Amino acid sequence: MVNIIYLGYFFLGVFTSYIILKNGIKFFEIFFLDNPNKRSLHIKPIPSAGGLSFIVPLIIYDLIFASFNNFEGIVSLSLLCIPLIFISLLDDLIKVSPKYRYLFQLLTSFLILGFSNISLFLLNPILDIFILIFLLIFITAVINFTNFMDGSDGLVAGCMFVLFLIINYKLNSNISLIVLLGSLATFIYWNWNPAKIFMGDIGSTFLGVYFVANILQFNDLKEIVGLLLIASPFFGDALITIFRRFFSRQNIFKAHRQHLYQRLYLGKLSKQEVALIYILQISIIGIVYIKLNFVYEIVSILSCLIIMYYLEKKYALSFEEAMNNKLT
Incomplete structure (x- = not known):
């Protein structure tokens, strides 16, 4: 009976997302059209901001759930992300200054930390400040890394689907995550190559912060690190690229096409193949972590690193x- 209920919530996400995409595609084409530039991997204008198709169903569910409880008790994580959702949607619409985007990222990160299950304060006030600053930088880094990786059809949505599926397993089924998984499943269908719609900054930044928000609900540091490391192929690409650009004296804040996933496509692989490589590696690392232990997870990450080096x-x-x- 419980499994049927969970399945119902999954398809609630599926159908709600489908309705938004099916009926809103013209709206996205008018207000959120992504025209290709020399940093893009697409050659035709594609509607963006499709992240609304998985954000809206999740927020609707969380608001309904919160209203049933008179907005008392546990705060829904999606509602804590509203400042970031707002500024990212505005950025997709009219482009916002990076300093304002980062300010809202910090605000959202602070809210996430305030409702996390990790202990932020120790006995040393100075150390507490350093820990807080580190965590704020870490969360905003995950937000931006996710956004950096959103440049190829199906890549971010597919990887995040696997990550949230694993988190949901670890949480013994969380209804909010189940609704999100259903919505993401629909979006992946629309976003798979050739993409009919992109998720936009609103989608990628939300998935990044919501991923961190969920793993910070665990009170075991080892579990948090273990879940984070599952995403190594994904976030590792962004991190390694930043270091390579920095040491080659390039502007790390300037848009580019030097991530490995971009260069694989610019080389000899299709967008489908690139997305499947990352999704498969994250899936393998996740299964190893769940079925075996932390040590085997590290071994699997190193193995994936060797594979990615070979593919490069x-x-x-x-x-x-x-x-x-330049694309032709």
């Missing part, structure tokens, strides 16, 4: 060539 050398456009490469 065999199929990817070189790091240097990727900056000036």
Whole structure:
């Protein structure tokens, strides 16, 4: 009976997302059309801000659940993300200054930390401040890394689907996550190559912060680290690319096409193949973590790193060539 109820919530997300995308596609084309530029991997204008299709069903459910409890008790994580949702939607619409975007990212990160299950305060006030600053920087980094990785059809949505599926398993089924998974499943269908719609900054930044918000609900630091490391192929690409650009004296804040996932596509692989490589690696690391232990997870991450190094050398456009490469 319980499984049927959970399945019902999953399809609630599926159908709600489908209704939004099916009936709102013209709206997205008018107000959120993403025109390609020299940093894009698409060559035709594609409607964006499709992240609303999985954000709206989740917030609606969380608001209904909160109203049944007279807005008392546990605060819904999606509602804590509203400042970031607002500024990201505005950025998709009219483009917002980076400093204002980061300010709202910090605000949302602070709210997430305030309702997390980790202990922020120790006996040393100075150490407490450093821990708080580190965690704020960490959360905003995850938000931006997720946004950086949102440049190829199906990649972010597919990887995040696997990550939230694993978190949901660890939480013994969370209805909010089940609704999100259903909505993401529909969006993946629309976002898979050739993409009919992109998730936009509103979708990628939300998925990034909501991912962190959920893993911070665990009170075991080892569990938090273990869940975070499952996303190593995903966030590792963004982190390694930043370091490579920094040490090659490039502007790390400037848009580019030097992430490995971009260079694999600019080289010899299709967008479907690139997305499946990342999704498969995250799935394998996740299964290893769940079925075995932390040590085996590290081994699987190192194995994936070796595989990605091989794929880079065999199929990817070189790091240097990727900056000036133009799609035809």
